[in-house]
Amino acid sequence: MTDATAHQEPAISVRGLTKTFGDFTAVDGIDLDVPRGQIFGFLGPNGSGKTTTIRMLTGTLRTNGGTARVLGEDVVRHPELVKRRIGYMSQKFSLFEDMTVDENLKFYAGVYDLPAEKFAAQRQYVLEMADLVGREGELTRNLSVGWRQRLALGAATIHEPELLFLDEPTSGVDPVARRQFWDLLYDLASRGVTLFVTTHYMDEAAHCNRLAFIYRGRIIAEGSPAEIRADHMEQRIFDIITRSTDPVLQWLETAPGVDEAYLSGASLHAVVPTDSPLTGASLRQRLADAGFADAEVEAVDPTIEDVFVNLVSRER
């Protein structure tokens, strides 16, 4: 395959990809298409098969079936053709903690055989991006989380990969650092890098161009955030703010006409069928009758989290 045709292929194209560990099917025949230059969000609860999928797509885990083309190459048969062109960053950040910032960068640059002048430029870029100028000689174990996260991103992209896999890159990082980190990801995407990001922070899903939900090894929804909200949400959502959260939640769970109720941030979400006669006012009245006079009810658009909770409860 020539370079020209390879570039027209999606960054990732997967058909029927399967991985079993003994009796357990971790990934169950999934199909995926990730267009180039996009931020693709791969969402799912812990243990749903996200990391297993990434490991197969990076050529580090054997598959049990299906095909996986990454950057136009068959990653199952020829992982070595892909490895130079991809980057990977895990939630552990995976830096050598007993080595300095500079030594870590030097190691990964050497692994990809970067020429000296290229390395000098990339090193400067990473140090500035990670805000580590002047701290090149520090052991990475002494850096705090935000800095280590950005350095890990720098190390994973030192060879300017066309496709970057990020496995829960923001777990354990404070909200401010998370926001900064997503700015860096946007920056990479704007330079044409395809990003394949797993996360279980639903608010981060809205940052992605496209999303796929994986649950128990199967993809249960795929599309842009707007499409997913439109296609998979046949119900309406009410946002309820009350001081007596727990009793209200209990009341809602058994209330007739309410499909589901759960905590969403500081408030409660109640899910009702589209054709339900309930309105914000009538639900509020019923809550007041039940003794929850302070409850404020508002009809809201479903968030990605609402969709996800809904999809998962339907799967069960």
Added chain:
Amino acid sequence: MSLKRIRLLIWKEFIQLRRDPLLIRLLLLMPVLQLILFGYVVAVDVRNLATAVVDLDQTSTSRKLESAFSGSGYFTITQHVAGENDLRPLLDSGTVKVALVIPEGTQDRLARGETAPIGIIVDGSDSQISAVGSGYASQIVAQFNTDRIAEQGISLAAPGVDARIRVMFDPTLDPINTMIPGLIAAIMMISLMAIMSQAVVKERESGTLEQMFVTPIKATEYLIGKLTPYAALATAQMLLVAAGGLLWFRVPFNGDPWVVLVGLFLFMFTCLGLGLLVSLVSRTRHQAQQAVMFIMIPTMVLSGFIFPIQSMPALIQPLTQVIPLTFALEVLRGAFVKGSGFSALAVPMLVLAGFAVVIFGAAIVATRRRIAE
């Protein structure tokens, strides 16, 4: 395979080693400590020594003498050979540890009231065996003389049987002489196994192992890059122990250095393989430590490193044959003390080679599969 990447991995490994000052100190302190412990503090009872008898007299007296030895519990007569010339290979290969030579005319000399010299040859390559064994032999002969005088009611000026004890291979009888070659092998095993498994497990814990295999680094490159620094470290330790033994404790070296090098080389692969296997079954560094202990304790006790195999119960002895260190000790002690060459040590050498191929091979295959899995 890329030499450049292997060099890079080795560079990385040495940087990480250098950053662990405690590890380096332990690595240098451990051999010294063991050298002192085992060099100065050794004393063990020895029983059931394999013994060969050359009975050239073939009389009732010679048979009585033989049964005095076999009845003592310290010696087990395993071989009868025709002449003294046949003894050397038996002692060389360690098949027997003691030989009893009763010359022709022993009974006649005693009957004439003369002193009858008999020969007792003790394998000196194991200092405990030689020291304790020759002591028991003299006691048995003294008892034999006393009994004979009491039996016959005679009182003669001549002492009767005169045991001429000759210790082969090592006249100095210092326990350190067998301990030093043993230590070299034992230390090599501990450091390679413990430190290597720790290093691999640490990389798995921190996620860097996973990270490296997303890059173009190949499993073989990783393994070479990982094994080389630890092999170098083990060599440095070996030299330290050897130097300490030869210079401080003045252990004589009678053998062929090539025998030692080949033996150690084979054993090194076994140890590297064991280290890798430990790293495969361990999820955390703590588990790896436990696994190393689990292997080291029986190894130390059963290999003959501390307690002579000859004095172990017959039921236990077959177990010693599945422990690689047993054969490494045989080769090293044979070469150091007896000066045995490749032909005399062919059996333990081949067994060591077998262990190296099987254990190292299995470890490499399993590690590669684990990485690809």
